Amino acid sequence: xxxxxxxxGGGQLARMxxxxxxxxxxxxxxxxxxxxSSARLAATEVxxxxxxxxxxxxxxDVDVIxxxxxxxxxxxxxxxxxxxxxxxxxxxxxxxxxxxxVMRERLxxxxxxxxxxxxxxxxxxxxxxxxDHGGRxxxxxxxxxxDGKGVRVVTSSGQVADWFAGLSEGNTGGALLAExxxxxxxxxxxxxARRPSGEIVAWPxxxxxxxxxxxxxxxxxxxGSAGRIADMAEQIxxxxxxxxxxxGVLAVELFETTDDRVLINELAMRPHNTGHWSIDGSTxxxxxxxxxxxxxxxxxxxxxxxxWSVMVNVLGGPVTGTIADRLPAAMADQPSVKIHDYGxxxxxxxxxxxxxxxxxxxxxxxxxxRAAAEFFAG
Amino acid sequence: xxxxxxxxGGGQLARMxxxxxxxxxxxxxxxxxxxxSSARLAATEVxxxxxxxxxxxxxxDVDVIxxxxxxxxxxxxxxxxxxxxxxxxxxxxxxxxxxxxVMRERLxxxxxxxxxxxxxxxxxxxxxxxxDHGGRxxxxxxxxxxDGKGVRVVTSSGQVADWFAGLSEGNTGGALLAExxxxxxxxxxxxxARRPSGEIVAWPxxxxxxxxxxxxxxxxxxxGSAGRIADMAEQIxxxxxxxxxxxGVLAVELFETTDDRVLINELAMRPHNTGHWSIDGSTxxxxxxxxxxxxxxxxxxxxxxxxWSVMVNVLGGPVTGTIADRLPAAMADQPSVKIHDYGxxxxxxxxxxxxxxxxxxxxxxxxxxRAAAEFFAG
Numbered sequence: 001x002x003x004x005x006x007x008x009g010g011g012q013l014a015r016m017x018x019x020x021x022x023x024x025x026x027x028x029x030x031x032x033x034x035x036x037s038s039a040r041l042a043a044t045e046v047x048x049x050x051x052x053x054x055x056x057x058x059x060x061d062v063d064v065i066x067x068x069x070x071x072x073x074x075x076x077x078x079x080x081x082x083x084x085x086x087x088x089x090x091x092x093x094x095x096x097x098x099x100x101x102v103m104r105e106r107l108x109x110x111x112x113x114x115x116x117x118x119x120x121x122x123x124x125x126x127x128x129x130x131x132d133h134g135g136r137x138x139x140x141x142x143x144x145x146x147d148g149k150g151v152r153v154v155t156s157s158g159q160v161a162d163w164f165a166g167l168s169e170g171n172t173g174g175a176l177l178a179e180x181x182x183x184x185x186x187x188x189x190x191x192x193a194r195r196p197s198g199e200i201v202a203w204p205x206x207x208x209x210x211x212x213x214x215x216x217x218x219x220x221x222x223x224g225s226a227g228r229i230a231d232m233a234e235q236i237x238x239x240x241x242x243x244x245x246x247x248g249v250l251a252v253e254l255f256e257t258t259d260d261r262v263l264i265n266e267l268a269m270r271p272h273n274t275g276h277w278s279i280d281g282s283t284x285x286x287x288x289x290x291x292x293x294x295x296x297x298x299x300x301x302x303x304x305x306x307x308w309s310v311m312v313n314v315l316g317g318p319v320t321g322t323i324a325d326r327l328p329a330a331m332a333d334q335p336s337v338k339i340h341d342y343g344x345x346x347x348x349x350x351x352x353x354x355x356x357x358x359x360x361x362x363x364x365x366x367x368x369x370r371a372a373a374e375f376f377a378g
Numbered sequence: 379x380x381x382x383x384x385x386x387g388g389g390q391l392a393r394m395x396x397x398x399x400x401x402x403x404x405x406x407x408x409x410x411x412x413x414x415s416s417a418r419l420a421a422t423e424v425x426x427x428x429x430x431x432x433x434x435x436x437x438x439d440v441d442v443i444x445x446x447x448x449x450x451x452x453x454x455x456x457x458x459x460x461x462x463x464x465x466x467x468x469x470x471x472x473x474x475x476x477x478x479x480v481m482r483e484r485l486x487x488x489x490x491x492x493x494x495x496x497x498x499x500x501x502x503x504x505x506x507x508x509x510d511h512g513g514r515x516x517x518x519x520x521x522x523x524x525d526g527k528g529v530r531v532v533t534s535s536g537q538v539a540d541w542f543a544g545l546s547e548g549n550t551g552g553a554l555l556a557e558x559x560x561x562x563x564x565x566x567x568x569x570x571a572r573r574p575s576g577e578i579v580a581w582p583x584x585x586x587x588x589x590x591x592x593x594x595x596x597x598x599x600x601x602g603s604a605g606r607i608a609d610m611a612e613q614i615x616x617x618x619x620x621x622x623x624x625x626g627v628l629a630v631e632l633f634e635t636t637d638d639r640v641l642i643n644e645l646a647m648r649p650h651n652t653g654h655w656s657i658d659g660s661t662x663x664x665x666x667x668x669x670x671x672x673x674x675x676x677x678x679x680x681x682x683x684x685x686w687s688v689m690v691n692v693l694g695g696p697v698t699g700t701i702a703d704r705l706p707a708a709m710a711d712q713p714s715v716k717i718h719d720y721g722x723x724x725x726x727x728x729x730x731x732x733x734x735x736x737x738x739x740x741x742x743x744x745x746x747x748r749a750a751a752e753f754f755a756g
C-alpha cells in the first residue's frame with residue numbers, strides 16, 4: 001500500500017506538496033476550504049477544518065495528517081490524536097505557532113534571542129512599554145495575523161484602540177503583543193526539517209526581502225552569511241525544532257540587527273514562502289522534505305544546485321488576464337527561470353505564484369528572476 | 379483560464395507530466411485505461427482509447443491532446459483532428475512511430491543513417507536477407523513491440539514462423555522488418571523537443587545501458603561524447619523532428635557502431651525512459667518540456683545541474699512488499715538520490731520506478747544511483 005498523507009488546507013503550500021508526493025509514490029489527499037482551491041487536483045474533500053467530524057472523516061485511513069496552515073483549532077487537533085491519528089506537527093507544537101504571546105513566552109523560556117516584548121492587556125500596559133522603548137514600538141495581535149496583517153507600528157496606545165476593544169471577543173487572543181522596534185540590517189529566514197524520531201536537517205539561511213510586510217524576494221543563501229551568522233541562525237532553528245518538538249518543516253524568520261545579533265521574528269511550522277526557492281534550487285525541496293519528515297522517513301540532502309538561488313514572488317498577478325496569458329512572453333524572455341503558478345485568481349497583493357532562477361553570479365541571477373516576474377505584473 | 383492538457387494513456391509517462399503541470403499552473407486530465415493507473419491522480423476519465431466517442435468526449439474543452447504512448451489508432455486520431463482538437467504530435471507524425479516499416483522507409487527517404495533493412499512478406503524474403511547479412515539478423519514485428527517484445531535475433535526463417543503466420547491477422551502490421559545485426563560499441567539516445575511553430579531544443583546525447591532488451595541505466599551526457607558523436611546525434615534528432623513534423627518530445631535511440639558511425643535504432647514521439655534523468659538533472663525536464671512544446675509555449679533551458687546525471691530503472695520492484703516498504707532504508711543510505719515510484723504493483727520485469735543521482739564524479743554518481751536502486755530489488 002502507498003503511504004498516504006492527508007493535508008488540511010488547500011492553499012498553495014498543499015498544492016506544492018503534490019509534485020513530490022507524485023514523485024515518491026505517496027498518496028496525497030487534501031481537505032480544501034472550497035471547490036476551486038489551489039490544491040484542487042489532490043482535494044478529495046471540501047469542508048470546514050473547524051469541524052471535528054469533517055476532519056475526522058477526512059483523516060480516516062491516512063498515515064499522517066499535516067497542514068497547509070496553522071489555523072486548525074486545538075480541539076479539532078486533539079480529536080484527531082484521540083482517534084489515533086498521527087498529527088504532524090503535534091497539537092502541542094502547533095499551539096506555540098498559533099499564538100504569538102505563547103510563542104514569545106516559550107522562546108524566552110528557552111533562552112533564545114527575541115526582541116524585547118510585553119503582554120498587553122490594557123492601554124496602560126502599552127503606554128508603559130512605549131515609555132521604555134523610545135516611544136515607537138510594534139504591536140501585534142496574538143492570533144489571526146499573517147503577511148503583515150495584525151501588525152502595526154505605533155507611537156500611542158490610541159492607534160490600537162480597536163484591537164484592545166476587540167480582545168473581549170477572543171478572535172485574536174486574550175491580549176496583544178508589544179515588541180521593541182528592532183534596528184535590523186536585513187531579514188533572514190532559516191528553515192529546518194525534523195522527523196518525529198529526532199533527525200534534523202537544515203537548508204542554508206536565506207535573506208528575505210519584504211515589501212509592505214510581505215515577502216517579495218528571497219536570496220539563498222543569504223549573501224555574506226557564511227560563518228557566524230549562518231551558525232547562529234541554524235542553531236536557533238535546531239533548538240526551536242527540538243525543544244518545541246516540531247515535526248515537518250519549521251521556518252524561523254529572523255532579524256539580523258545592526259549590532260550583529262540575530263533575533264527571532266516569527267515561526268512557521270510548515271513549508272514557508274522563504275523556502276520556495278528549494279523546489280528548483282536544492283536537491284531536496286522543502287515540500288518533499290516536509291512529506292518525508294511528517295512520515296518519519298529519512299531526510300534528504302539540502303545542497304544547492306547552483307551557488308545562488310533567487311525567488312521572486314508574483315504578488316497580485318496580472319491586472320488583466322491570467323498568469324497563463326503571460327507565459328509565452330515570460331518563457332521566451334527567460335528560458336532558464338522556473339515559473340510557478342498557484343492556480344489562483346489574481347487579486348491585489350495576493351500571492352499567486354513565484355519564479356526562481358539559479359546560477360553562480362548573484363547579480364545576474366537576481367536580474368533574471370526579476371525580469372521573469374515582471375511579465376506577470378501590471 | 380488555465381491552459382488544459384489532455385493526455386491519452388495513464389502510464390508512468392502521464393504520471394510524470396503531473397508535477398510540471400502543477401508547477402506551471404496547467405490543468406492536466408488523463409484518459410486512463412483502468413482505475414488504478416499510474417497517473418490516477420490526474421485521471422478524469424477511464425475508458426478505451428480505441429473508441430472514438432470515448433476519446434472525443436474526453437477531449438472536449440482541452441487546449442491540446444497528447445499521449446502517454448503511441449498506440450492510439452489513426453482513425454481515432456483523425457476523428458479528433460476533424461473535431462478541431464489540437465493533437466500533438468499530429469496523426470501523420472505518429473503514423474511513422476506506430477509502424478517500424480513505415481519508420482524505416484521514411485528515415486531512408488530522408489537519407490538518415492539506419493541499419494540495412496528489408497521488408498519481409500514471406501520466409502523467402504528473410505532467407506534472402508539472411509544470406510546477404512552473414513546468416514544472423516534481427517527480425518521485428520512492424521507494430522505492437524516495445525521493451526524488447528516483438529524483437530528476435532534469428533539465423534533461420536523458421537524462428538519467426540509464428541510471426542509470418544500471424545501477419546494475416548494484421549495485429550502486428552502487414553509485413554515483418556529485418557535488420558542487419560549492427561556491431562555497436564554502445565547504445566545512445568538523443569532527445570529533443572519541438573514546438574508546432576518550429577522551435578527545437580536538445581538535451582545532450584545520453585548513453586543507454588540495456589539489459590534483456592530493456593533500458594536499465596542511463597548516463598547523461600554519454601561519456602566521451604562531446605564533439606563529433608554528440609553533433610551527429612543532435613543533428614539526426616533535429617532532422618527527424620523537423621522533417622516528420624514531430625511536436626513534443628522526440629527520443630531517438632541510436633547505435634554507436636564499432637566503426638564510429640551513428641545509426642538510428644528506434645524513435646519514440648513522447649517522453650522516453652532515456653530522458654527520465656532530466657527530471658532531477660536538467661533545468662527543464664522532458665516532461666515539462668513536452669507540456670510546453672505541445673502547447674506551443676517557448677521551450678526551456680536544457681542545461682544540467684551537475685556534470686553527470688545517472689538514472690537506474692527499478693525493474694520488477696521488490697519481490698516482497700512494495701517500494702514504499704523499502705523507502706526508509708534507501709533514503710537513509712542515499713540521502714542525495716532522487717527516488718521515483720510510479721505507483722504500480724511490482725511484477726517481474728515491469729518498470730515500477732527509477733532513481734537518479736547527480737554529481738561531478740561519474741564513478742561515484744553511478745555508485746550512488748545503483749546503491750539506491752538495489753534497495754528496491756530482491
